[in-house]
Amino acid sequence: MSLSLYDVTLPVFTRMLANLLVFLDKAEADAAARKYSTEALADARLAPDMIPFRGQVMIATDHVKGCVSRLAGQPVPSWPDEEKTFDELRARVQKALDLLVTITPEAMQGSETREVTLKTRTGEVTLSGLDYVNQRAMPNFYFHVTTAYDILRHNGVPLGKSDFIG
Amino acid sequence: MSLSLYDVTLPVFTRMLANLLVFLDKAEADAAARKYSTEALADARLAPDMIPFRGQVMIATDHVKGCVSRLAGQPVPSWPDEEKTFDELRARVQKALDLLVTITPEAMQGSETREVTLKTRTGEVTLSGLDYVNQRAMPNFYFHVTTAYDILRHNGVPLGKSDFIG
Numbered sequence: 001m002s003l004s005l006y007d008v009t010l011p012v013f014t015r016m017l018a019n020l021l022v023f024l025d026k027a028e029a030d031a032a033a034r035k036y037s038t039e040a041l042a043d044a045r046l047a048p049d050m051i052p053f054r055g056q057v058m059i060a061t062d063h064v065k066g067c068v069s070r071l072a073g074q075p076v077p078s079w080p081d082e083e084k085t086f087d088e089l090r091a092r093v094q095k096a097l098d099l100l101v102t103i104t105p106e107a108m109q110g111s112e113t114r115e116v117t118l119k120t121r122t123g124e125v126t127l128s129g130l131d132y133v134n135q136r137a138m139p140n141f142y143f144h145v146t147t148a149y150d151i152l153r154h155n156g157v158p159l160g161k162s163d164f165i166g
Numbered sequence: 167m168s169l170s171l172y173d174v175t176l177p178v179f180t181r182m183l184a185n186l187l188v189f190l191d192k193a194e195a196d197a198a199a200r201k202y203s204t205e206a207l208a209d210a211r212l213a214p215d216m217i218p219f220r221g222q223v224m225i226a227t228d229h230v231k232g233c234v235s236r237l238a239g240q241p242v243p244s245w246p247d248e249e250k251t252f253d254e255l256r257a258r259v260q261k262a263l264d265l266l267v268t269i270t271p272e273a274m275q276g277s278e279t280r281e282v283t284l285k286t287r288t289g290e291v292t293l294s295g296l297d298y299v300n301q302r303a304m305p306n307f308y309f310h311v312t313t314a315y316d317i318l319r320h321n322g323v324p325l326g327k328s329d330f331i332g
Binding site: 003005012015047112130133149164 | 168169170171173174177178181182212213216278296299300301302304305306308309312313315316319320322327330331332
């Protein structure tokens with residue numbers, strides 16, 4: 001078979017976002033069982049200068065839309081960061097899942113050598129599609145999904161590694 | 167170019183393990199500055215039923231050796247889990263980095279369709295090399311590197327996202 005960046009990004013995003021929906025469901029069930037508000041979880045952080053749970057979910061989806069759009073040579077859609085409740089966060093994850101089904105393998109063909117230009121705090125950086133996936137998109141995506149999981153676990157939500165792996 | 171699983175695993179492991187060495191260095195410097203023992207950090211956890219920092223480092227390297235060995239069709243080396251100190255953890259990461267330089271792109275050629283059989287708690291699972299990378303090796307690797315970072319950040323070690331991304 002001929003491998004493309006589609007094969008190592010699309011199925012990963014789809015699977016991990018589905019797992020993220022499970023984290024949200026299990027956290028909501030725990031909040032109901034232990035009688036606390038999911039708002040407290042949405043705002044929970046691992047350190048005062050880290051981003052709260054809801055930010056982790058939003059940024060994870062940002063990396064999904066950024067990655068598949070850039071690799072497919074399409075404009076990156078702009079999504080306002082207004083989600084606060086668990087229902088809104090669930091809708092945000094679903095929006096990313098809905099975008100994924102519109103991306104075809106053909107659109108990403110050859111994207112490993114396509115130039116991707118990113119705006120950073122210090123200016124613009126141009127990377128090949130492959131380096132962008134390896135050095136930016138995937139580490140950032142996994143960072144935020146894992147940290148979302150870690151915040152919930154730190155707060156006693158009964159999740160296990162199998163929920164993360166799916 | 168023709169993409170292979172080598173291209174989306176080897177450089178990622180090499181880069182993220184180098185970042186993990188930076189986490190260890192910065193944590194050690196913080197321990198010296200704030201006058202606490204790195205042993206406390208090595209044993210720190212985000213939840214009582216999660217694995218401590220030193221376990222996160224060990225398991226991250228386990229997924230590296232498992233992944234590259236399986237994709238290259240080589241036996242997975244067995245490394246006893248005896249690391250306790252920061253120097254021992256650093257040596258463990260270096261052992262994984264040393265293994266990576268022995269793996270050639272040729273050895274992994276075609277590994278996306280090679281069958282990989284894993285022992286799990288409930289029996290054996292056989293996956294294609296591609297599914298193994300997408301569904302097991304990379305999510306597990308990133309999970310443990312991110313959780314190592316999260317444990318340090320939760321304990322006040324001055325790391326930033328740029329240390330994680332490298």
